[in-house]
Amino acid sequence: MEESVARILDANFNRAREALRVVEDYARFVQDDPVGCELLKLLRHDFAGCMRRLPGDELLAARHTPGDVGTTLFTAGEQFRADARDVCTAATKRLVEALRTIEEYGKTVDPDFAAGIEALRYRAYDIEQRVLLRGDRSGRFARVRLYVLVTQALCRGDWLATAGAAIAGGADCIQLREKSLDDAELLRRARRLGELCRHQGVLFILNDRPDLARLADADGVHLGQTDMPVAEARRVLGPDRLIGISTHNEQQFKTALAAGPDYIAVGPMFPSPTKPQDQVPGPDLLALAVRLTDTPIVPIGGITPESAGILKQAGARGVCVCSAVICADDVTEAARRFVSPADGAAEPA
Secondary structure: OOOHHHHHHHHHHHHHHHHHHHHHHHHHOOOOHHHHHHHHHHHHHHHHHOOOOHHHHHHHHHHOHHOHHHHOOHHHHHHHHOHHHHHHHHHHHHHHHHHHHHHHHHHHOOOHHHHHHHHHHHHHHHHHHHHHHHHHHHHHHOOEEEEEEEHHOOOOOHHHHHHHHHHHHOOEEEEEOOOOOOOOHHHHHHHHHHHHHHHHHHHEEEEHHHHHOOOOOOEEEEOOOOOHHHHHHHHHHHOEEEEEEEEEEEEHHHHHHHHHEEEEEEEEOOOOOOOOOOOOHHHHHHHHHHHHHHOEEEEEEOHHHHHHHHHHOOOOOEEEEEEEEOOOOOOOHHHHHHHHHHHOOOOOO
16 A cells, blocks of 8 residues: 555544544434434444454554644634534535545555445435434424414314414414325315415424325424334435424333434323323423423423413423414414413513
């Protein structure tokens, strides 16, 4: 092996290894993403295995840090990072660049080794997408304060007009929840509601159906406990749409968290007229959830403007409601009571 090639491989081995640690710490401590952590840990392990194919002593012997002209070259941007996500973004770029350099110069040493590094580079691209877009998606949902479920059967008037009235009152996320419509009608309604939500600048979530959510260009899908797994829904939706999931007890919550959704609904918080038969884990489940993760948590079930204040004290940043808004005589005013601090509801940040 040429000494110069050995120096290049050694420098980029260190660069990639360090970048992997930075990204893994972001997934672990910032995103609380167990799946992302596992993917990064496995990539780090496989990368070390590939590097063991090269003579480590030869790489180490070629290292000459005092004589490396690159150690004294800096740009202004290198010394500044805006936030933790910016740190992670820079690290993912270093990672894939280092892997590409190792791959190219590795071809002069061992073509099979270079092919192995190429495969790792493609995995790194996927992880970069997962980690960085997950932050974007969760960040979008973290701003939600009033999430309203809309279903025609409970609306006193036209379902679309009801959704519009809820938005006028301050709802910033609307979910279309229709269990009995045929696919054609559900898709038609999803497209109409999606158009309204985009025009008003609020999120639109479709219940249960990742396939129709994608066709309707929804912002995301909400899954129940018996729906397809989060990973399969992500394959249908692609990387940029939200996935939420309902949970009703501690075990379901922990299982959902491990699957890596963008937000988790917990409840019911209180007895609900729409699901009177449900067990009620109450605010204790909410308190547990917000203690265990930074993933956005939204409480649901039997919530009123008055009880929303209790949930805020337990850590809720927003609430999800259905009948308390869409069954009201004045939907706009009902929604407004949830977002008005004067009424004790979840106060906007």
